[in-house]
Amino acid sequence: xxxxxxxxxxxxxxxxxxxxxxxxxxxxxxxxxxxxxxxxxxxxxxxxxxxxxxxxxxxxxxxxxxxxxxxxxxxxxxxxxxxxxxxxxxxxxxxxxxxxxxxxxxxxxxxxxxxxxxxxxxxxxxxxxxxxxxxxxxxxxxxxxxxxxxxxxxxxxxxxxxxxxxxxxxxxxxxxxxxxxxxxxxxxxxxxxxxxxxxxxxxxxxxxxxxxxxxxxxxxxxxxxxxxxxxxxxxxxxxxxxxxxxxxxxxxxxxxxxxxxxxxxxxxxxxxxxxxxxxxxxxxxxxxxxxxxxxxxxxxxxxxxxxxxxxxxxxxxxxxxxxxxxxxxxxxxxxxxxxxxxxxxxxxxxxxxxxxxxxxxxxxxxxxxxxxxxxxxxxxxxxxxxxxxxxxxxxxxxxxxxxxxxxxxxxxxxxxxxxxxxxxxxxxxxxxxxxxxxxxxxxx
Numbered sequence: 370x371x372x373x374x375x376x377x378x379x380x381x382x383x384x385x386x387x388x389x390x391x392x393x394x395x396x397x398x399x400x401x402x403x404x405x406x407x408x409x410x411x412x413x414x415x416x417x418x419x420x421x422x423x424x425x426x427x428x429x430x431x432x433x434x435x436x437x438x439x440x441x442x443x444x445x446x447x448x449x450x451x452x453x454x455x456x457x458x459x460x461x462x463x464x465x466x467x468x469x470x471x472x473x474x475x476x477x478x479x480x481x482x483x484x485x486x487x488x489x490x491x492x493x494x495x496x497x498x499x500x501x502x503x504x505x506x507x508x509x510x511x512x513x514x515x516x517x518x519x520x521x522x523x524x525x526x527x528x529x530x531x532x533x534x535x536x537x538x539x540x541x542x543x544x545x546x547x548x549x550x551x552x553x554x555x556x557x558x559x560x561x562x563x564x565x566x567x568x569x570x571x572x573x574x575x576x577x578x579x580x581x582x583x584x585x586x587x588x589x590x591x592x593x594x595x596x597x598x599x600x601x602x603x604x605x606x607x608x609x610x611x612x613x614x615x616x617x618x619x620x621x622x623x624x625x626x627x628x629x630x631x632x633x634x635x636x637x638x639x640x641x642x643x644x645x646x647x648x649x650x651x652x653x654x655x656x657x658x659x660x661x662x663x664x665x666x667x668x669x670x671x672x673x674x675x676x677x678x679x680x681x682x683x684x685x686x687x688x689x690x691x692x693x694x695x696x697x698x699x700x701x702x703x704x705x706x707x708x709x710x711x712x713x714x715x716x717x718x719x720x721x722x723x724x725x726x727x728x729x730x731x732x733x734x735x736x737x738x739x740x741x742x743x744x745x746x747x748x749x750x751x752x753x754x755x756x757x758x759x760x761x762x763x764x765x766x767x768x769x770x771x772x773x774x775x776x777x778x779x780x781x782x783x784x785x786x787x788x789x790x791x792x793x794x795x796x797x798x799x800x801x802x803x804x805x806x807x808x809x810x811x812x813x
Contacts, residue, residue: 409460409484410501416453417464417482417505423448424467424478425507426809429546432577437476437548438469445480453484460486476509476549510812511573512550513613515602516542519622520666521558523749524589531589533794534746537801538584538621544805547577551613553605554580557598558591559628559646559661559668563605571610591667592648595626596700596726597692603734604693616739617786617808618731620768623746625754625761626723627651630663630692631702634684640673644692647678649720651754657716659683663692678714685712686719690726700729707777708757717756724755724764728778731768735783740811742786742804743769746797750790762790 427444431437449464462484470477483502518538524530545552552575555563564583565576602618628648635641645660659678660670675682690700704710707728708721731741743765750761767778769786787807789800 409457409462409486409499410503412453412457413462413482413484413501413503414505416449416462417480417503419452420445420449420464420467420482421478421480421505421507424469424480425476425509425812426544428469428476428478428509429544429550429809432547434471434548437546441469441478442467445478449480449482453482457484460484471548475511476546478507478509480505509546509549509809510615511613512545512552512808512812513567513606513609513616514545514550514808515553515555515605515618517598517602517618517620517622518554518556518584518587519558519593519595519598519624520556520587520589520591521593521622521624522590522667523593523623523747527747527794530746530794531587533797534621535584535587537797539581540798541619541801541805542577542580544809545575545577548574551575551609552577552580553602554583555598555601555605556583556587556666557594557601558589558666559594559648560591560630560663560665561594561598561601562664562666563601567605567609571608588666591661592628592650593622593624593626594628594630594646594648594661594663594723595620595622596690596723596730597630597646597663599727599730599734600690600693603730603739606739615812617742618734618739619742619744619804619808620765621744621746622765624651624749625759625764626727627720627755628661629690629702629719629723629726631687632691632695633660633687635673635678635682636684637673637675637682640670643670643673645670645673647683647714647719649716649723651749653754653756653758655716657714657719679716683714686710686714686722688712699733700726702726720756724759728764728767731770732778732780732783735770735780738784740784740786740808741768741770742808743788744791744797744800744804745788746791746794748792762788 424441424445428437428441430440445467453462464482468479485498485500553567554565565580630646632644647659649657656677660673662668688703689698702722710718710722745765766774766788769788771788789803791797791800
């Protein structure tokens with residue numbers, strides 16, 4: 370029988386404990402340093418992702434791809450620096466210059482970042498620093514947008530409001546990419562003028578300078594023929610040879626629609642079958658007037674205008690909106706819903722038909738996967754008006770298909786846009802910023 374002395378046993382135990390302690394310290398060191406690494410990586414991921422998104426927003430600014438690239442890279446760098454503070458957990462971080470690639474109507478942004486921190490316990494095993502890296506990519510889709518601006522007489526009731534409308538509309542356009550986004554601009558009152566259409570060959574990009582000039586020359590007059598403006602926006606989109614997968618209509622107005630255009634059968638020689646606009650008003654009752662030109666902001670037709678179209682002038686309202694095609698039956702005028710409209714050319718029927726048409730056109734756009742964003746200006750939108758004492762903003766909510774829209778029009782299966790109410794002209798800037806942010810978000 371072999372006997373082992375107590376001293377030898379104690380020495381063996383001590384040796385085992387030393388090895389165990391070293392192993393335990395290694396595991397503990399690995400856990401601590403790995404924890405620091407995890408926190409670094411989480412912060413680095415967030416900073417890189419945010420930098421890529423910031424670049425995606427900023428890449429729309431600039432008059433050419435070189436300027437857009439510079440703006441995107443600067444925005445990415447600023448965001449990264451702000452969101453990965455220096456010496457975070459004792460680490461140092463850096464971001465490579467982001468790559469910006471323009472191709473096939475999209476912009477791809479790649480961000481590569483890395484960070485390192487001196488280790489503590491792991492030095493025992495020959496490691497001096499812990500390094501982590503991350504990569505983030507964002508792709509901004511091309512956009513087809515129609516921008517509709519209300520220039521009716523009511524815009525002039527508050528001093529300085531027309532200037533604010535012009536300035537904020539111009540600023541809004543600065544959010545979009547002149548190289549890859551397609552934008553059409555139009556303004557309306559009794560009729561609609563398409564100021565800058567999409568390019569004739571459907572190529573990408575838009576003329577921001579031309580739009581700025583057009584907006585600066587907007588004159589304010591007339592009543593609210595919103596349906597004609599919305600039809601023109603859809604017509605621009607329908608005529609594109611290669612439409613984008615992301616299509617948006619932005620509609621700005623200070624009131625509910627009260628006028629519409631069509632081809633009217635009437636009792637005046639030379640005017641039977643004339644195309645023009647009939648107008649009601651915003652009150653509960655009144656006298657309908659017309660015909661105004663559907664292709665001009667505030668101009669009466671040459672020989673087919675009377676101060677009361679209901680008095681033996683128009684025989685009856687057409688069954689369908691037919692201002693551009695006498696056989697078009699897409700949008701009903703004579704209908705039982707959502708507002709009852711009969712064929713008699715009364716103030717009430719004309720006002721109701723105007724509202725019905727705009728809501729129907731917006732619903733048709735959404736059914737075709739087009740987002741509708743609306744911006745309403747002024748307190749009038751929040752006050753009952755018209756023959757049925759409706760809120761004007763309810764029409765704008767219906768158009769955008771917001772979750773708080775009236776139950777008669779909200780459809781969860783269709784694209785949900787944004788409605789923003791600017792109570793005063795001072796609220797236009799944040800409202801336009803909200804719309805731009807929402808559009809850019811769905812573009813990524």
